Amino acid sequence: xxxxTQTPRHLVMGMTNKxxxxxxQHLGHNAMYWYKQSAKKPLELMFVYSLEExxxxxxxxxxxxxxxxxxxxxxxxxHTLQPxxxxxxxxASSQVGxxxxxxFFGQGTRLTVV
Amino acid sequence: GENVEQHPSxxxxxxxxxxxxxxxxxxxxxxxFPWYKQELGKGPQLIIDIRSNVGEKKDQRIAVTLNKxxxxxxxxxTETQPxxxxxxxxAAxNYQAGTALIFGKGTTLSVSS
Numbered sequence: 001x002x003x004x005t006q007t008p009r010h011l012v013m014g015m016t017n018k019x020x021x022x023x024x025q026h027l028g029h030n031a032m033y034w035y036k037q038s039a040k041k042p043l044e045l046m047f048v049y050s051l052e053e054x055x056x057x058x059x060x061x062x063x064x065x066x067x068x069x070x071x072x073x074x075x076x077x078x079h080t081l082q083p084x085x086x087x088x089x090x091x092a093s094s095q096v097g098x099x100x101x102x103x104f105f106g107q108g109t110r111l112t113v114v
Numbered sequence: 115g116e117n118v119e120q121h122p123s124x125x126x127x128x129x130x131x132x133x134x135x136x137x138x139x140x141x142x143x144x145x146x147f148p149w150y151k152q153e154l155g156k157g158p159q160l161i162i163d164i165r166s167n168v169g170e171k172k173d174q175r176i177a178v179t180l181n182k183x184x185x186x187x188x189x190x191x192t193e194t195q196p197x198x199x200x201x202x203x204x205a206a207x208n209y210q211a212g213t214a215l216i217f218g219k220g221t222t223l224s225v226s227s
Contacts, residue, residue: 002157002159004157031212031214033214035217040219041219042118042218042220043158043205043217043220050212090157090158096209096212102148102160102163103215104160105150105158106157107155107157108157
């Protein structure tokens with residue numbers, strides 16, 4: 001176990017559904033990230049939260065909405081997704097600002113949009 | 115922003131051979147370069163990293179080299195074993211600025227016995 005837990009592990013949703021992905025880290029880190037992993041593409045950074053403030057949003061469509069209520073929890077709210085949004089969504093955490101930048105990943109949520 | 119290119123996309127070797135994966139980065143401000151290994155059904159896990167103040171780092175059968183001038187870094191795995199088969203990702207960031215990791219596309223390594 002890496003100390004980063006993602007739920008659910010698998011999710012199938014229709015294009016009109018609303019669902020949320022959850023990530024929890026038990027490492028005392030101060031930064032959390034959402035990455036999207038599609039076939040034959042690099043890990044794409046979606047959102048960054050550092051000290052509970054969003055610091056980056058790489059032109060992600062508004063149908064993806066992140067929420068970081070505290071430094072240990074991160075959510076990704078999904079609504080009216082498209083089939084091309086099917087992918088593995090990975091959450092990661094790290095400690096920034098003290099020179100130790102190793103990022104720890106969860107096991108991911110495999111999302112299928114039908 | 116940072117852009118990381120990784121080659122090759124697939125690599126097949128015989129058990130006992132060496133494997134080399136190469137990455138280039140674009141942002142000269144990047145100073146932290148980790149390598150992650152991802153096994154089927156799992157998230158990526160750090161296997162080795164290097165900062166820009168050193169040129170080489172070794173951990174048993176794994177080594178990473180960095181050429182800051184050319185902006186490229188490489189992963190070397192010696193005496194490969196079947197359990198080394200996985201997808202390997204390189205990444206780059208600026209650890210002092212606390213920027214997020216930007217990843218390469220990954221290399222699928224297959225080690226046959």
